[in-house]
Amino acid sequence: MDPKLTEVAQLFARFKAAYARNDLDACVTLLSQLKVQLTKFPSLPPLFQQTPNAVEELKLARDIYEHAVVLSVKLEDQDAFERDFCQLKPYYMDTCGIIPPSPEEYPILGLNLLRLLVQNRIAEFHTELELLPVKALDHPCIKHAVELEQSFMEGAYNRVLSARQAVPHETYVYFMDLLAKTVRDEIAGCSEKGYDSLSISDAKQMLMFSSDQELHQYITEEHPEWEIKNGSVFFQKAKESQPCKEIPSLQLINQTLSYARELERIV
C-alpha cells in the first residue's frame, strides 16, 4: 500500500478514535490535517487521475468527508456542514462506476435537504431534489425530507413538528429542532400579514410558546417592531412601514382626456 495512503488511513483512524470518545476539539484539528493531506492525492476530484490506488483513495476520502459532515452536525456548525457537504458531493455525483455507492449516501443527502429546509432555501431544496434519481425518493431519509417540505408548504405545521418523533437517522435530530424555529418564523410572518393585533394568549398558542416569558424574549429578539400593549401584540408598525400605493386614477383620466381634446384641436 502506498505510504501516503497508509499515513492518511492512520490519521483517519486516530480521528475516528477521537470521534468515538467524543473529543470534538481533537476531531476538528485532526480533520483539518486530513483535508490538507487529501489535497495531495491527484486521484481525487477535481482531477480524477487514474492512479493505481485510486479506488482506495477515493473511498477513504469519501469516508473522511462523510465523517466531517456528521461531525459538523454534532458541532452544530451549519457553515461547516455546507462546506463539507459541498466537498463531499463530487464523490457521490461524479464517481459512479469507480467506487461502489456509500451506505451513508442517502442519509447525508437527506440531511442536506433538511438543512436547506431549515434555512428556508426552498429553491435550492428543489434543485437538489431534481438531481436525485427517481428511486432515491423511496429511501426513508429522502422521503422524510420530502414529506416535511410538503407539510411545510401546505402550512400543516403541526405535522412538521410531530415528525420530530419519527426521525430516520440520529443525526437528524439537530435539524429537526431547528426546523421548529423555522416554522415559528413562518407563522410569525403570516400572523403579521393576517392580523392587526393578537391577544397575548392567542399569540402564545399560535407561536407555540409555553410561557409569556418565551414569547417576550422571542419578540424582542426577532421582531422588535412589534408592540405589546394592553395584553395584546400589535403588528401595526410593520404595516405602516409599507406606503400606500394607490393609483391616482382620476387625475390620470383627466389628463388623458385633456390631451385628447388638445390633439383634436391641433388636427
Place this chain on the structure above:
Amino acid sequence: MVSSAGSLLAMLQEPAPELKLHALASLNSLVHAFWHEISTSVSSIESLYEDEEFDQRQLAALVASKVFFYLGELNDALSYALGAGALFDVSDDSDYSQTLLAKALDEYAAIQSRAAGEDKTMDPRLEAIVERMLDKCILDGKYQQAMGMAVECRRLDKLEGAISQCDNLHGALSYCINLSHQYVSHREYRLEILQCLVKIYQTSPNPDYLSICQCLMFLDEPETVASILDKLISGSNVCTIFLLYQTIDDALLAYQTAFDLAENENQAFLLNVRNHLDALSSARSDADSRATNAATEPSGDVQMGDDVNMPNGTALTVDPVKVAHADRLTKIKNILSGETSIQLTLQFLYSHNRSDLLILKTIKQAVEMRNSVCHSATICSNAIMHAGTTVDTFLRENLEWLGRATNWSKFSATAGLGVIHRGHLQQGRALMAPYLPQNGAVGSASPYSEGGALYALGLIHANHGEGIKEFLRESLRNTSSEVVQHGACLGLGLAALGTADEEICEDIKNVLYTDSAVAGEAAGIGMGLLMVGTASEKATEMLAYAHDTQHEKIIRGLSLGIALTVYGREEEADTLIEQMTRDQDPILRYGGMYALALAYRGTANNKAIHQLLHFAVSDVSDDVRRTAVLALGFVLYNEPEQTPRIVSLLSESYNPHVRYGAALAVGISCAGTGLSEAISLLEPLTSDVVDFVRQGALIAMAMVMIQINESYDSRVGAFRRKLEKIILDKHEDTMSKMGAILASGILDAGGRNVTIKLKSKSKHDRLTAVIGLAVFTQFWYWYPLTYFISLAFSPTALIGLNSDLKVPKFEFLSNAKPSLFDYPKPTTQQTATASVKVPTAILSTYAKAKSRAKKDAESKAKEKAEVAPPPSEDASAASTSMQLWLLSQVDAAAAEKKGPEPEPQFQLLTNPARVIPTQEKFIKFLEDSRYEPVKTAPSGFVLLRDLKPTEAEELVLTDAPSTAAGTNAPAPSASEQGSGAMAVDEEPQPPPAFEYTS
C-alpha cells in the same frame, strides 16, 4: 471531470490556507468550464486577492481575471490580469490570454498616443506586460509582429531592439517603412519613426542607401541625402584601381537613388539636394588638393608596391578619378533635376507612341461644327492622347478646323500644345515662340493664344521650371491683358510648383489685387501651386482676401489655392480646414473640402473620411456636397479597394451632384487599377438620367480603365463601343458628349503608354499627380483646367540604363500571356486602309503553322532563352504589327515542341519596354543576362550593372525626338525593328520631322 465547481468553491471557504490554495489552483485549471458557477462567488476570490496576508494573491487575481474575461468584463479582467503579475502567461495561445493581450496592447497604445496635454499616467504593470510580450516576440523570432507592436505602442526603443536583432535587417527596415506609411496616421510620430529608422540604417555595416534616402526625403533632410550621394559617387576608398568596379557599383547605386528620389517629384527638396551636393564637392576638391600627397601615398603603395614608379602612378590615378567624379556629379545633378528622366521618358513615349488617330478622326467628323464645347473637347482629347509624345500630326493635318477655335477655345487649343510637348524642356520655348507675346510690338497674335502659350509653357515645364521661370515672370509683369495674366499665373504656378519663391509670389499677388475676375482666379490657383504643401502664412492672407473680394471666380481660385497650400500636412491643417468648412460662403466651404482632401491625401484617415461623409449629406450647397464626395477619392487612393464600398450608397443618391462626386471619387482613387468593383459601380452611372452625371461617370470610367485592354477585362471593349456610340449619337446631350470625348482621350492617354498613378513605386505620394488631378476636377467650372490631368500621367515603362545613363540592349521576361497586357487593337473602319483586318485567332494559327514548318528546318539552332532573328519570309507574310508577339510564339514552339495552346505563357520584352502596372508582378529578370539590375524593380528607371564591361555595348533609344528622322535608322535588334515597323504599318502616318521654328 467533475460536474460542478461547488466543491472547490466550498473549499475556498475553509480556514486552512493550504486548502484555499489548493482550491484556487484547481479553480484556475477549471475556470473555462465553470466560470458561470464561480462568477457567483467571484467576490470571495476578489477578497482573497485583496487580503494582504494571503501569499498567493496573484493566483487569486488570475482566477478572478479569467472569470471576468468569460463574463465579458474585459476592463475588470485586464486589471486583475495585471494584478496577476508574472502568472499571466503571455505565451499562452488560449482565447483568454490572446484577448487580454490584445486588450492590454490597445490600452497601452491608447495611453501612449494621447496628446501631450492629456493625462498620460501609465500603469507600470501594464507597461511590464507589454514589454514582456515584445521581448517574447523578439525571442521567438516573430520580428514583424514585434515591430508592428512597437510601432503601435510608440516604443521606438523596442522597435530599434527588434530591428537590430532581426536576421534580415533590410527586410525588417523596409517592412517598418511600409508600416509607418500605411498604418501610422499621425504625421509627427511617423517622422519620429523614420528618424529612428534612418539612425539604424546608418549604423548598419552595409546600408541600403535607396531606402535611407527615401526616408530622408520624408524627413526633409537634403544635407544628409547630399552627403550620402556624394560619398557614393566619390567612392569611399578613393583612387585605387582595384576598387574601380566597386566605385562603379556605388555610382550606379547613387544614380538609382537619385532616380528614385526624382520620381517622387518633390521639386523643392531636390533643388536643395542639388545645392548641397555642389557645396560638398567644392569643399572636397579644396581639401583634396591640399591633402593629395598624404592621401595618395599609401594607396599608391598598395597599388604598385614599386617605389620607383610611385610618383608617376599617383599622378595617373588621381586625375581620372577626379574627372570621373566630376562627370558623375553632373550626371547625378541632371538626374536630380529630372532632366535625364524626362528626356528618357520623352524618347520612350515618342518611340512607342501607339495612339490611334482614327478615333480622333471619328470624333472630329461626328462633332458638329458650331458646337464649341465639343470642338474644344476634341482638341483637348487629342492633347491628352498625345500627352508627352510630341506628336502633333492631328493638329497639323487639321489646321483649318483648328482655326474655328476662338477666344477661350483658342486659349485652350494653344495650351494643348503644352500637354503634347510636355517635358520637352530644351525646345519648349522655341516651340511655343510663334504664339508667345512679343516684346515691344504689342499683340500680333490675340491675347488668347498668348495666354494659352504661357500656360502651355507651364505645362511643358511643370515641376521643372528652373529655366523658364524668369521668362514667365517677365511676361506676367509686361502685360495688362487679363487673359495673358491668366495664362501666365497658371504657367508660373506650374513651373515653380512647390518652390515657395517669394518674388514670384509677390508678382502673382499683384495680379490678384487688381481684382479682375479672370486674372484673379488664375492668380489664386497659381499662388496655391507655388506654395503647395508649405502651409505658409500666405494661406491666411489669401483667406482674408477671399472674404474681401466680390468676384466668385476669385474666391473659388483662392479657396482652391488655400487647399493646395496644406497639401500633405494632415493634422497641422486642421485649424485652417475648420475655418474654411465653417464659413458662411459655400465657395469657401467648397475649398475646405479640397483642403481636407489634399491635407489627408492617401492616408485613409478615419476622421477625414467622417468629416467628408458628413458634409456630403448635410451641406446645403450642392457644390460642397459634390466636392465632399469627390474628395473621398483623394483621401482613399492608397486603398482603392475601399472606395467603391464607401461611396456605393452615395452613388445611388437622389442628388445628381452627389452621384457625380461618387463617380469621380471612384475614378480618382481607382485610377489605372482596372478594379472590377469600381467598374461595376460606374457602369450604371454611365447611363444615368442626368447629363452631367453621365459625363463624370464616363471620365471616371476612362480613368479606371486606362491601359486595361479587352482581354484583361471584357467590359473595356463594351465601354469603348459605348463611347463611340455616344459621340456619334446626334441626340445626345452636349455634356455627356463632351465627357465621352474626354474619356476617349484619357483612355488612350500619352500614346497608350501612360497611366494615372498617384503613388510612386516606393509608395510615396506623387505630389504633382495629386495636385494635377485636384485641379483637373475644376474643369466643372473652367474647361482650360482639364489639361492639369496631364500632370497625373506617369509613363509605364521599364527603362534600363547603364553607368553612362545610356539605354543598352537588354531583355527580360514577362511571365504572362502577351495578349493580357497588349496594346488595344487599332480601330478599323470602312474608310481605313489599315492592313490588319484579320482577327487575331486566325493570325496566330497561321503564324503557328508557318513557324512549325520553319521549325523542321532550323529549330535545332534555336536556344531556349534566346530570341532568334526573325525569318524574313515570316516577316513579310504575317503582319509586322504582330511581329514581336510572333517572335515569342516561335520561341514557345521551339521550347515546347508540341505547343497546343494558341498563345505562349510568357513574353520577352526588350529595353525600354512598356510594362503596365497590372503586368508588374509578372516581370522577371533573366538569370544569364549580360546586365544585372541594381534594384529589382519591375518598372521605372533601373540601373543595370554590366557584367561584361569589356565588350562593346549595343545601345538603343539614342535619338531624341527633335532629330526624329533617325528613329528607324539605328535599329539593330529584332524587336527594335519590330517597333519601328509597327509605327510604319499600323498607324496612319508616322510623325514626319518638322521644323518648329517656322
